[in-house]
Amino acid sequence: MNINSYTSLYGVLGNPVSHSLSPVMHNSAFAHMGYNAVYLAFQVTDIASAITGLKGLGIKGASVTIPHKVAVKAFLDEMDENALKIGAVNTILNKEGRLFGYNTDCMGAMAALSEKTTIRGKDVVIIGAGGAARAIGFGIISEGGNLTVLNRSTDKGEQLAKDLGAEFCPLSEFSRAKCQVLINTTSVGMTPHVEAMPVQKADLGKEMVVMDIVYNPLKTTLLKAAEDMGCLTVDGVSMFVCQGAAQFELWTGKKAPVNVMREVVINTLLKKV
Ligand code: ATR
Numbered sequence: 001m002n003i004n005s006y007t008s009l010y011g012v013l014g015n016p017v018s019h020s021l022s023p024v025m026h027n028s029a030f031a032h033m034g035y036n037a038v039y040l041a042f043q044v045t046d047i048a049s050a051i052t053g054l055k056g057l058g059i060k061g062a063s064v065t066i067p068h069k070v071a072v073k074a075f076l077d078e079m080d081e082n083a084l085k086i087g088a089v090n091t092i093l094n095k096e097g098r099l100f101g102y103n104t105d106c107m108g109a110m111a112a113l114s115e116k117t118t119i120r121g122k123d124v125v126i127i128g129a130g131g132a133a134r135a136i137g138f139g140i141i142s143e144g145g146n147l148t149v150l151n152r153s154t155d156k157g158e159q160l161a162k163d164l165g166a167e168f169c170p171l172s173e174f175s176r177a178k179c180q181v182l183i184n185t186t187s188v189g190m191t192p193h194v195e196a197m198p199v200q201k202a203d204l205g206k207e208m209v210v211m212d213i214v215y216n217p218l219k220t221t222l223l224k225a226a227e228d229m230g231c232l233t234v235d236g237v238s239m240f241v242c243q244g245a246a247q248f249e250l251w252t253g254k255k256a257p258v259n260v261m262r263e264v265v266i267n268t269l270l271k272k273v
Contacts, residue, residue, distance in 0.1 A: 014065035108243025
């Protein structure tokens with residue numbers, strides 16, 4: 001890498017960020033494309049001062065992650081229509097000193113799903129009612145899916161369903177929900193609790209497409225069970241890489257090297273095991 005006075009700076013703003021795979025993914029993409037830029041992880045407690053710094057230093061763009069995706073909105077100059085509707089920003093683009101907010105979690109999930117299925121007219125079940133569920137649910141509704149939100153706690157699940165114009169069903173009643181596409185947006189099954197899965201294997205049907213946004217482990221117990229049942233599956237790395245590819249395209253205006261990005265993320269995950 002040849003860092004010089006023309007090098008552009010990007011980074012992820014979050015807390016914690018030490019586990020983030022975004023730096024290896026974006027630096028590999030920049031290097032592959034011969035783009036003179038570096039991407040760093042910034043552990044940020046005060047998002048307001050981080051944004052001031054970003055503007056002051058002319059940092060070209062940033063990813064925004066937990067816990068700042070909602071709070072950051074107040075400090076941006078403009079927001080893309082989807083990010084406004086979702087109510088959360090995971091990507092900032094600095095256009096000559098003006099900061100624009102986007103949400104590529106939604107685009108990333110839809111791009112990853114589109115490799116295995118169409119959404120229009122399908123019965124889609126989302127498990128969870130947090131920020132990821134909100135972004136993906138918005139994408140599902142926008143593409144004409146019939147959405148049901150399943151959540152452990154009723155109040156949060158009902159609220160999200162109401163906001164999205166979707167149905168709500170308690171998580172414990174998954175077996176009675178109409179489901180052609182199942183998407184887990186909770187952390188259930190994530191390392192170290194890898195044996196856990198959010199629904200019973202017996203309630204999966206072989207005609208379902210099953211997606212998990214958990215990417216560590218790469219193949220969660222839910223995805224293994226779905227494969228056993230003969231379902232098509234979409235792993236969490238696919239969504240992670242697709243949301244990163246959309247960021248890369250917003251920042252550089254060039255098509256992202258998706259295969260390079262996926263390979264480095266998978267290799268890094270495998271090394272960590
Ligand atoms: P994010 O913003 O990353 O989506 P979040 O806002 O913390 O994360 O949301 C996590 C979601 O996972 C919530 O819907 C949570 O359910 P509750 O609303 O009942 O808390 C769900 N979740 C987390 N752990 C869970 C578990 N062990 N079983 C079922 N649902 C779980």
